Amino acid sequence: MPTINLRGAQKNYGVNSANAVSDLDLEIRDGEFMCLLGPSGCGKTTTLRMIAGLENLSGGEIRVGEKIIDSVSAGIFVPPEKREMGLVFQSYALWPHLTIERNTDFGLRLRKLPKAEREARVERVMQALDIAKYRDRYPSQLSGGQQQRVALARMLAVNPGVLLLDEPLSNLDARLRLEMRAELKRLHKEFKTTIVFVTHDQWEAMTLATTIAVRNEGTLQQMGTPNDIYDRPANRFVAEFVGSPPINILTFGKPGISDVADKAQAYFAARYPQLRGIGSVGIRPEAMGYAGKLEDVPQGSFSNEMTVTGVLPTGGSWILELRSENHTLFLTTHSLPRVDNGERVFFYAPPEALHVFDEKEQRITEADTLLRSSTYN
Amino acid sequence: MAFLNESTKTKVLGRSSAALPSPWQAWRYRLKVALREPTTLIGILTAFIFTYLIVVPIISIVLDAVRVQFGHERRLGKDVGELTFYYLDRAFFSPVASDLFWRPLFNTLTVALGAISLSLVIGTVLAWLISRTDMFGRRWFATALIVPYMLPAWTFALAWTTLFKNRTIGGQPGWLEAMGLTPPDWVAYGRFPITIILALHYTPFVILLFGSALRRFDSQLEDSARILGAGRFDVAVQIILPLMRPALLSSMVLIFAKCLGEFGVPYVLGLPVKFEVLSTSLFRSIASRQTGVAGVVAASIMLIGIITLMIDARLVREARRFVTIGSKGSMNRLSRLGRLRLPATGFAAAIFVLSVGLPLLTLSLSTIMKMPGRFALENFTLDYWIGTDLHTVALQTGILLSPDLWAAAKNTMMIVGLASLTSGILGLLVGYVVIRTPVRALSVYLRQVTFLPYLVPGIAFAAAYLSLFAVPRGPMPALYGTVTILVLALIADQMPYASRAGISAMTQLGKDPEEAAQIAGAGWFRRMISIVIPIQKGSLVTGVLLPFISGIKGLSLFVILAVPSTDVLTTYSLRLVDYHYTQAANAVVLIIAAIAYFGTLLAQKLTRTNLAEGLGS
Ligand SMILES: Nc1ncnc2c1ncn2[C@@H]1O[C@H](COP(=O)(O)OP(=O)(O)OP(=O)(O)O)[C@@H](O)[C@H]1O
Ligand SMILES: [Mg+2]
Numbered sequence: 001m002p003t004i005n006l007r008g009a010q011k012n013y014g015v016n017s018a019n020a021v022s023d024l025d026l027e028i029r030d031g032e033f034m035c036l037l038g039p040s041g042c043g044k045t046t047t048l049r050m051i052a053g054l055e056n057l058s059g060g061e062i063r064v065g066e067k068i069i070d071s072v073s074a075g076i077f078v079p080p081e082k083r084e085m086g087l088v089f090q091s092y093a094l095w096p097h098l099t100i101e102r103n104t105d106f107g108l109r110l111r112k113l114p115k116a117e118r119e120a121r122v123e124r125v126m127q128a129l130d131i132a133k134y135r136d137r138y139p140s141q142l143s144g145g146q147q148q149r150v151a152l153a154r155m156l157a158v159n160p161g162v163l164l165l166d167e168p169l170s171n172l173d174a175r176l177r178l179e180m181r182a183e184l185k186r187l188h189k190e191f192k193t194t195i196v197f198v199t200h201d202q203w204e205a206m207t208l209a210t211t212i213a214v215r216n217e218g219t220l221q222q223m224g225t226p227n228d229i230y231d232r233p234a235n236r237f238v239a240e241f242v243g244s245p246p247i248n249i250l251t252f253g254k255p256g257i258s259d260v261a262d263k264a265q266a267y268f269a270a271r272y273p274q275l276r277g278i279g280s281v282g283i284r285p286e287a288m289g290y291a292g293k294l295e296d297v298p299q300g301s302f303s304n305e306m307t308v309t310g311v312l313p314t315g316g317s318w319i320l321e322l323r324s325e326n327h328t329l330f331l332t333t334h335s336l337p338r339v340d341n342g343e344r345v346f347f348y349a350p351p352e353a354l355h356v357f358d359e360k361e362q363r364i365t366e367a368d369t370l371l372r373s374s375t376y377n
Numbered sequence: 378m379a380f381l382n383e384s385t386k387t388k389v390l391g392r393s394s395a396a397l398p399s400p401w402q403a404w405r406y407r408l409k410v411a412l413r414e415p416t417t418l419i420g421i422l423t424a425f426i427f428t429y430l431i432v433v434p435i436i437s438i439v440l441d442a443v444r445v446q447f448g449h450e451r452r453l454g455k456d457v458g459e460l461t462f463y464y465l466d467r468a469f470f471s472p473v474a475s476d477l478f479w480r481p482l483f484n485t486l487t488v489a490l491g492a493i494s495l496s497l498v499i500g501t502v503l504a505w506l507i508s509r510t511d512m513f514g515r516r517w518f519a520t521a522l523i524v525p526y527m528l529p530a531w532t533f534a535l536a537w538t539t540l541f542k543n544r545t546i547g548g549q550p551g552w553l554e555a556m557g558l559t560p561p562d563w564v565a566y567g568r569f570p571i572t573i574i575l576a577l578h579y580t581p582f583v584i585l586l587f588g589s590a591l592r593r594f595d596s597q598l599e600d601s602a603r604i605l606g607a608g609r610f611d612v613a614v615q616i617i618l619p620l621m622r623p624a625l626l627s628s629m630v631l632i633f634a635k636c637l638g639e640f641g642v643p644y645v646l647g648l649p650v651k652f653e654v655l656s657t658s659l660f661r662s663i664a665s666r667q668t669g670v671a672g673v674v675a676a677s678i679m680l681i682g683i684i685t686l687m688i689d690a691r692l693v694r695e696a697r698r699f700v701t702i703g704s705k706g707s708m709n710r711l712s713r714l715g716r717l718r719l720p721a722t723g724f725a726a727a728i729f730v731l732s733v734g735l736p737l738l739t740l741s742l743s744t745i746m747k748m749p750g751r752f753a754l755e756n757f758t759l760d761y762w763i764g765t766d767l768h769t770v771a772l773q774t775g776i777l778l779s780p781d782l783w784a785a786a787k788n789t790m791m792i793v794g795l796a797s798l799t800s801g802i803l804g805l806l807v808g809y810v811v812i813r814t815p816v817r818a819l820s821v822y823l824r825q826v827t828f829l830p831y832l833v834p835g836i837a838f839a840a841a842y843l844s845l846f847a848v849p850r851g852p853m854p855a856l857y858g859t860v861t862i863l864v865l866a867l868i869a870d871q872m873p874y875a876s877r878a879g880i881s882a883m884t885q886l887g888k889d890p891e892e893a894a895q896i897a898g899a900g901w902f903r904r905m906i907s908i909v910i911p912i913q914k915g916s917l918v919t920g921v922l923l924p925f926i927s928g929i930k931g932l933s934l935f936v937i938l939a940v941p942s943t944d945v946l947t948t949y950s951l952r953l954v955d956y957h958y959t960q961a962a963n964a965v966v967l968i969i970a971a972i973a974y975f976g977t978l979l980a981q982k983l984t985r986t987n988l989a990e991g992l993g994s
Binding site: 058071079082085086094095097110111155 | 815912
């Protein structure tokens with residue numbers, strides 16, 4: 001399928017309500033596996049439904065290739081049944097009165113395919129998703145995970161140009177989730193379908209997506225590869241939303257509120273006086289190290305002495321909770337911590353691990369070059 | 378380290394400043410989306426149909442009340458159709474006003490109030506016994522005591538006359554008279570029996586509404602009051618009564634609305650002593666072609682009905698405030714009756730015998746007895762059911778062999794069946810449009826217009842139909858005396874239940890299954906046929922069956938609109954009553970009662986619901 005392009009797409013459900021989606025520009029290229037990531041209520045489902053044509057726009061337009069399929073100002077609306085897309089609903093929405101097989105071949109029957117081909121294709125997806133043995137059952141006789149796979153199979157059978165998935169894994173247990181994730185990745189390869197995937201699980205997004213679009217309150221915050229999103233969050237929201245435990249934020253401002261922030265402010269003033277208008281600084285827990293003695297702290301990194309108040313094992317890695325007078329930080333380490341509660345340690349972060357945001361919470365990109373080059377001088 | 382990788386390109390997107398569409402563009406787009414599928418078109422079409430079938434007749438009869446009618450041009454010195462207050466004056470202020478309106482109004486109100494008080498007393502006690510005590514056979518009584526409501530009210534009126542009829546009117550005497558005990562007129566006819574019968578007939582309302590409120594009521598509320606030191610009496614007055622008030626008021630209002638439109642009972646029992654209520658007065662005005670006065674009376678009935686049900690709507694809204702109280706902790710502790718257990722059971726049994734057993738037994742026996750009230754073997758016969766060559770003027774065969782019965786049965790099936798089928802389908806369609814159309818105004822209008830007949834008692838609605846369709850208007854020929862007018866009136870009358878059922882069915886279905894089909898490539902008609910209708914099969918069946926049952930036992934609509942050639946079972950039996958063929962009339966009523974009873978059971982089986990939800994249909 002050619003690139004799907006949303007331009008200034010907007011959705012407003014009621015006269016007096018805020019925009020569910022405002023001014024969204026989104027480009028979904030052929031073969032891409034795109035994740036829409038964001039907190040609950042940020043308009044992910046709405047976006048999918050707009051693409052599928054189940055929700056009308058309040059403004060803007062949607063194109064497939066050069067063809068406009070939905071536009072308020074041009075007065076064009078291609079109905080969902082003509083869009084040739086697949087959508088797997090958050091609730092599965094299987095047809096309760098049809099067997100699994102009939103659910104799966106519904107779309108093929110509509111397309112009036114010859115019987116032999118229809119059966120072959122149904123067989124193929126049913127095998128691929130391992131639901132062939134339930135073919136004569138009704139949806140109510142399947143477990144949630146099985147229903148989920150039927151919902152997928154039903155859409156894959158018609159081989160849609162793009163597959164829209166609305167939190168398809170949210171109702172599964174951890175193991176099934178993992179299996180289905182691998183399954184989705186395999187399907188993406190096997191069927192070469194463009195996939196748009198909605199989730200608020202950042203892990204899922206990181207592992208599956210080729211591109212992630214992070215949203216908040218109806219607006220797009222950042223779009224990029226999983227690495228982009230993680231390593232160069234465009235603003236504080238993205239930085240805080242992605243990553244677990246969440247990024248440590250030091251907010252600059254009046255001195256005295258946080259001693260660590262004050263220390264950081266002094267650090268920046270001393271080393272990078274050319275950087276102005278810093279609003280806050282973020283440090284990912286996993287980019288931090290710690291040392292028992294000041295001598296062991298690497299040269300040029302930002303550091304501070306703090307008390308260990310918690311050592312939390314998370315299976316293969318540990319989270320250290322560090323407190324100063326009036327600030328708490330988290331630090332992740334992958335080797336067994338050699339410290340105990342109550343011990344004083346120095347945490348440190350190399351300059352390139354610092355994310356600098358301005359007073360409007362946007363990333364200061366000039367800072368990146370500056371901080372990175374400084375490692376080597 | 379990954380974040381040193383320069384090649385990754387981060388796109389930071391702020392708000393692009395895409396121009397908002399102009400209002401005209403937005404409107405054009407919305408129109409396009411709205412008209413893309415037949416939903417809105419069907420909605421507009423049905424809106425027109427219901428405006429014509431529901432709103433226009435009501436307007437027409439209200440206009441009748443203030444416009445010069447045929448035959449009065451000379452007297453009023455005005456042309457037909459001109460504005461006049463003559464009919465209002467005649468119905469409200471003239472010397473005959475007391476006969477036409479005020480006395481019937483007074484009778485209606487007193488009968489209704491009497492029936493309400495009596496049924497409240499009996500009903501609350503029974504409801505409490507059934508739902509909160511350890512009375513014997515609670516479950517059985519819970520169903521058995523609802524039976525009176527499944528039967529047509531005038532079944533009981535006929536049973537009453539069979540027992541108590543005296544020599545005031547002709548025909549076979551009642552059993553008591555035949556045994557030599559002449560019941561006085563006030564027992565045999567008029568206010569007293571009408572009140573009793575209506576009370577017994579509507580007691581199930583109280584049992585159902587009050588009972589379900591009682592069941593939702595949390596015993597813990599009672600307990601907390603007791604712990605705080607309140608005595609039994611205090612608990613009843615300060616805790617239970619206030620919480621039950623909405624349910625009580627609501628059943629009172631509903632019973633009142635039903636009494637207002639009740640026709641069969643006052644017709645059978647009131648006529649012999651000229652005891653008139655509003656519905657019979659309306660009937661008389663129509664029968665004597667007093668169209669203008671009929672308009673005034675009908676409009677008054679409607680007005681009272683609308684006011685009543687608006688009060689009810691208010692009460693229901695108020696009742697919602699209490700709903701959360703019952704919540705899930707709802708403990709339902711049964712009170713021990715102790716020594717009163719047996720007497721209580723006896724009371725429930727007595728009410729059952731009075732309101733179901735005795736009337737049905739009387740009616741059944743009366744159809745196989747030659748002379749009333751004589752219990753000798755040679756007096757029993759099956760002739761009235763299956764006999765031939767009876768020595769009567771008309772109806773010389775048993776009722777089951779009479780072609781008239783079968784004609785009436787066929788008419789009933791056809792008229793009621795057709796109307797129920799249509800209204801069931803229309804109901805689902807209305808439900809679909811109301812839930813799905815993007816045009817909100819249409820959705821609201823359809824919901825309200827289909828609900829309108831609920832506010833109008835059947836007899837007034839029938840009068841409205843007569844007023845609109847009795848004469849040809851524009852392309853519409855005169856429909857009086859045809860099957861069409863009956864079917865149309867029935868459809869309109871049943872729409873409140875049909876559309877309510879349709880809306881709730883569609884709400885439950887949600888839009889997911891249909892949207893999934895849409896994504897799979899199914900257009901509107903395909904979705905209807907493959908998805909919506911198959912899934913809604915069950916509710917469609919109920920949507921047809923319930924109106925069918927209420928249509929079969931319905932009388933007031935037919936009595937105004939039917940003519941001998943379009944007789945249905947109810948009007949046929951009423952005609953037999955008029956001709957004093959008591960046994961035959963009772964037999965027909967028994968047939969109707971049987972159909973209504975078993976039909977209700979069937980509907981309950983099919984839908985696994987209980988009657989409380991179908992209340993009022
Ligand atoms: N039919 C509707 N009518 C009115 N408002 C709606 C409707 N559907 C969604 N909204 C609102 O639009 C906003 C976006 O909703 P949406 O369902 O797209 O969120 P979401 O990102 O999918 O959330 P979740 O992660 O919880 O599924 C929410 O504030 C929601 O309340
Ligand atoms: Mg959602």
